[in-house]
Amino acid sequence: MSDQSSPFPTKPFRFGVQLQSADSGAAWVEQARRVEGLGYDVATIPDHFDSQFAPVPALQAILSATTTLRAGALVFDNDYRHPLVLAKELATMDVLSDGRVEIGIGAGWMISDYEQAGMDYDRAGVRIDRFVEGLAVITGLMADGPFSFDGDHYTIRDHDGFPKPVQRPRPPVIIGGGGPRVLGLAAREADIVGVNGTLHAGVIGPDAIATMTRDAVVDKVAIVADAARTAGRLDHIEMNIRTFFVSVTDDRDTQVDALSAMIGVDPRMISESPFALVGDADEICDTLV
Template identity: 80%
Template sequence: MSDAHSPFPIKPFRFGVQLRNAPDGVAWTEQAKRIESHGYSTATMPDHFDDQFAPMPALQAMLSATTTLRVGALVFDNDYKHPLVLAKELATMDVLSNGRVEIGLGAGWMIADYEQAGMQYDRAGVRIDRFVEGLAVIKGLMGQEPFSFDGDHYTIREHNGFPKPVQAPHPPIIIGGGGPRVLDIAAREADIVGVNGTLHAGVIGPEAIATMTRDAVIEKVGIVADAARAAGRLDHIEMNVRTFFVSVTDDRDAQTAAMAEMIGVDEQMVRESPFALIGSPEQIADDLVARREEFGFSYVIVGANEIDDFAPVVARLAGT
């Protein structure tokens, strides 16, 4: 780890778990209760058409089964639902949970979803333009006054969104990005900025993994910092990373080698990538503290398979 210091103020650690499905409703809600009991802040879900539960009912079920757990999508694809409908659903969930919703929104990237649904997969620039408009509509409809919007993709006529969310002016918005334009938008518009791999190919493969190196993350964080500084928002942003290569183990070297072989990269890439967390709870905690110092990452999300094994790290760092 370098001696570089994050341009973002140090924020307390919090942790989330990304979930997809469960064998049944009881298992789903018990999973949520277990996440909450371990001290995780948030449960999130992807938004795809494959082997996952539909996010809205599944997220609401988790809210109903818990008392402190926050929920959100990582992230809703703007193309799958009109932003007026999404805004109403999210605001309703925020009211029913007394303010435990986070709004994750993205431009869409998974080409298989579009192909299977017969939806047009527009070029990235068009999808991003539409997403920016969708975000403006969601924010506007959660405001206190009737809202109108005239865009290239959406038109809203004097609609007074109901209900109004508990969290004002709106629940925290998380935007994750791997490319410069989305990272710039996130820095200017989001409360939480997720730094991702680059997904231009529409699938997770070698191209995306190649953009998860430490050097790539340094560049991405720099884009966010420059845009946030220009917008006067450095102090406001919470930096997030969804980790993919996680193993709590007492044999860090062996597991790092195995992980590197599995994804087809060299071991140094795995050791240094902020998307990887491998080692004992103490080693991982030390890595996270160092990465927060360098990159600003204080909001860390792991996968469903890590709920219990990663809990000692959460116990050690959450809120510090």
């Protein structure tokens, strides 16, 4: 949904929940069913090597336990899997769930994952180049017929991806970005564009938080709008943001002050940032609208 000042057409809200792990398989399934029962549209899981479930089996468990809930990673790191492997896994999940998969994919940013796995943490431009090729491979393999690709990072030879996903030509793609290049790419290629903080440092720290202000988000949305308008895709795109700081409370001011002190920012930043939702139910609804 958007107001009259937004460059994007008004669309209904979709709400999602970011999940990470549970104490048991039964608890994971119950969590998924509760999310579905509460009316959420999609459940997502990150893709890191820390204390979280592996996304592919965890997402399939969510899809198998529900009937309407959509699911996807927010987002898969392109560097962790060959795109042919990921395309096959995602297409299989889409078939097994009767078409409820969303494809979240990115270039990778969390430096500790790379260090712990002994993987090269290439400069951002290289990771983005590789991600662009990876997305092209996934899209190509989900299309009808054999697919070939010759890139700097991936080579595919006459591979007819199987199975083909239920959603055609492929499940919706979500690309999140904090910088102009990825935001522009998302506007041209993605169905869902996620607005993120800028994560060049490889960690969530002061640099990233400084790019999560209201003004910064307005600037990022403008980049997406300009690129989408040029590409003739303004009507197609769904905008996405993940709210990291959520508190349903009758004492908004006190909670805003506590959050700002914890993060080390001015209370106004928390109060105005789209990455935070604080207040009672009516205040939060007003903020969203």
